[in-house]
Amino acid sequence: xxxxxxxxxxxxxxxxxxxxxxxxxxxxxxxxxxxxxxxxxxxxxxxxxxxxxxxxxxxxxxxxxxxxxxxxxxxxxxxxxxxxxxxxxxxxxxxxxxxxxxxxxxxxxxxxxxxxxxxxxxxxxxxxxxxxxxxxxxxxxxxxxxxxxxxxxxxxxxxxxxxxxxxxxxxxxxxxxxxxxxxxxxxxxxxxxxxxxxxxxxxxxxxxxxxxxxxxxxxxxxxxxxxxxxxxxxxxxxxxxxxxxxxxxxxxxxxxxxxxxxxxxxxxxxxxxxxxxxxxxxxxxxxxxxxxxxxxxxxxxxxxxxxxxxxxxxxxxxxxxxxxxxxxxxxxxxxxxxxxxxxxxxxxxxx
Ligand code: NAD
Ligand code: IPM
Ligand code: MN
Numbered sequence: 165x166x167x168x169x170x171x172x173x174x175x176x177x178x179x180x181x182x183x184x185x186x187x188x189x190x191x192x193x194x195x196x197x198x199x200x201x202x203x204x205x206x207x208x209x210x211x212x213x214x215x216x217x218x219x220x221x222x223x224x225x226x227x228x229x230x231x232x233x234x235x236x237x238x239x240x241x242x243x244x245x246x247x248x249x250x251x252x253x254x255x256x257x258x259x260x261x262x263x264x265x266x267x268x269x270x271x272x273x274x275x276x277x278x279x280x281x282x283x284x285x286x287x288x289x290x291x292x293x294x295x296x297x298x299x300x301x302x303x304x305x306x307x308x309x310x311x312x313x314x315x316x317x318x319x320x321x322x323x324x325x326x327x328x329x330x331x332x333x334x335x336x337x338x339x340x341x342x343x344x345x346x347x348x349x350x351x352x353x354x355x356x357x358x359x360x361x362x363x364x365x366x367x368x369x370x371x372x373x374x375x376x377x378x379x380x381x382x383x384x385x386x387x388x389x390x391x392x393x394x395x396x397x398x399x400x401x402x403x404x405x406x407x408x409x410x411x412x413x414x415x416x417x418x419x420x421x422x423x424x425x426x427x428x429x430x431x432x433x434x435x436x437x438x439x440x441x442x443x444x445x446x447x448x449x450x451x452x453x454x455x456x457x458x459x460x461x462x463x464x465x466x467x468x469x470x471x472x473x474x475x476x477x478x479x480x481x482x483x484x485x486x487x488x489x490x491x492x493x494x495x496x497x498x499x500x501x502x503x504x505x506x507x508x509x510x511x512x513x514x515x
Contacts, residue, residue, distance in 0.1 A: 177448025179237025210241025296410025
């Protein structure tokens with residue numbers, strides 16, 4: 165029996181609702197995979213912050229870092245609460261974890277499963293993965309403002325791109341492309357305007373591509389990439405991109421592949437120095453929170469990514485297959501969050 169120590173961060177809004185179902189699925193698959201999952205739950209998020217003033221203490225971080233992997237629901241409280249303005253929880257909790265645990269690969273697969281309705285008329289075979297940079301770009305918080313509130317205000321946000329950070333991400337993306345049947349990599353950037361970062365990204369892709377002669381390389385400006393994601397998403401295999409572009413493209417990717425409720429992600433530290441963290445692409449969805457209306461599928465597919473990352477490919481494939489069977493049978497019927505979990509757990513018991 166293999167033991168996996170899992171840190172669970174349900175978070176805010178629909179986070180706890182979807183995580184509850186994801187954990188049920190994990191428990192269901194663990195039993196037959198000879199896996200013992202030791203879970204520690206961390207009640208972090210808006211509620212704890214408002215109660216105690218703490219978002220993520222050094223002790224919290226150290227405790228989380230001592231686990232083998234992390235499962236996170238979503239964070240971000242009531243958007244109307246001025247005490248939570250400026251993404252204080254998102255930056256202080258989610259981004260802090262990504263940075264502190266060196267999650268430089270933000271892996272976001274997009275698969276349009278058979279029989280799942282897409283808003284696109286002719287989507288074709290959609291199966292691509294966005295390899296989003298996770299620890300640099302405009303997310304580093306390297307900005308500032310002067311003369312705030314005056315007509316002379318100047319607000320700067322600086323995007324940081326290091327040769328080290330771009331290269332390790334690009335190398336991961338090439339290796340990922342080489343392992344996939346189509347072996348195609350598309351760099352998405354904005355090299356016509358963001359010339360300094362764009363040049364670094366393009367030169368890095370050109371140089372690393374020499375190590376992967378079997379991988380075909382392509383480039384798209386991010387604006388044009390949004391056209392192709394809607395008009396011809398089947399053309400994509402592996403997209404490698406900057407932190408912010410990747411954020412935006414993956415919500416679009418979710419929308420074209422059956423909805424944001426199906427989009428899963430992994431925040432990966434490929435070096436294995438720190439635990440990787442798995443979470444739905446979506447947020448805390450305050451508009452539907454507490455009503456059992458959230459689709460837990462993205463959280464459940466994040467469990468599949470987690471199992472895969474831990475080398476438990478067979479268990480991961482069982483979860484994905486159970487999800488694929490469930491989504492294929494959905495039709496238009498509305499189900500609660502728990503009912504979707506029930507259905508997927510039942511599929512696992514059958515196979
Ligand atoms: P969101 O993803 O929470 O919601 C966007 C829309 O998608 C909403 O209409 C919501 O109801 C719907 N939706 C999201 N997940 C769904 C699901 N599982 N099933 C059905 N519908 C779903 O994005 P937002 O409204 O921009 O952000 C809300 C809060 O979440 C903000 O505080 C934001 O900063 C935060 N956020 C957190 C994360 C994260 O924790 N990883 C990700 C994105 C946004
Ligand atoms: C995501 C989210 C986060 C991001 C926010 C909440 C900081 O949108 O995980 O996609 O921008 O990365
Ligand atoms: Mn996002």
